[in-house]
Amino acid sequence: AQTVTQSQPEMSVQEAETVTLSCTYDTSESDYYLFWYKQPPSRQMILVIRQEAYKQQNATENRFSVNFQKAAKSFSLKISDSQLGDAAMYFCAYRSPRGSQGNLIFGKGTKLSVKP
C-alpha cells in the first residue's frame, strides 16, 4: 500500500522569504500523480500544484514550485516570496492512475505560519 509522510508538523517563515516543505512517499508503482493541497483556516482545500511521475520537469505555479526526486521518492514544495495569505495547513497527496485505487492518499500535513 502506498504511504505519504510529511516529517515537519509545523514550519514558520518570515514574510517575503522562501520556505520548503518536505514530503516523501512509498509506492511500487512507476506511474502516479503527486499533489500539494493547501487548507487555510477557513477549511476549503485548495489545489496548489500537481506533478505527473512520468514528467522529469518539476512543476511550477507562480511562487510555488516542487522538487520531484522520483528515485528518492521525494516531493518537496518550495514557496518563494512568502505572503501572509500562505499561512495554512499543507498536505502532500499521492494518487494512483488505476481507477480502482484512484483515491488521494494524504500525509498528515504541515502547518505553515508566516510572520510579518
Added chain:
Amino acid sequence: KAGVTQTPRYLIKTRGQQVTLSCSPISGHRSVSWYQQTPGQGLQFLFEYFSETQRNKGNFPGRFSGRQFSNSRSEMNVSTLELGDSALYLCASSPGTAHEQYFGPGTRLTVT
C-alpha cells in the same frame, strides 16, 4: 464554473441517529470522492463514485454508505452515529482518474 458545493455546512446529531450529507460536483465531473478529516486520523478516504458506480472504498464500517445520482450529485449516509464520527466530511470531484480532485468546503458533523 461553480465549485463543489456541500450541504449542510454544519450539523449536530445525537448518538444513534443517522445523517445524510450531500455533494454537488463541478459541472462535467463524473467522479465524486468522500473523505473524513479528524485531528487524530487526518484525512481518510471513504469512497469514490464514478458514473453512479462505487469504484473504490476505504476502510470504514458498513454504517458509512453512499450513492451517486445520474446528474453526478452524491450523498453519503452514516447510520447509528457514534461520538467518533464527529469530523469534517469533505467531498471532492474530478473529471476522471488521471486528474486532480477539487474539494468542497466540507460539512462539519458533531455527534453528541
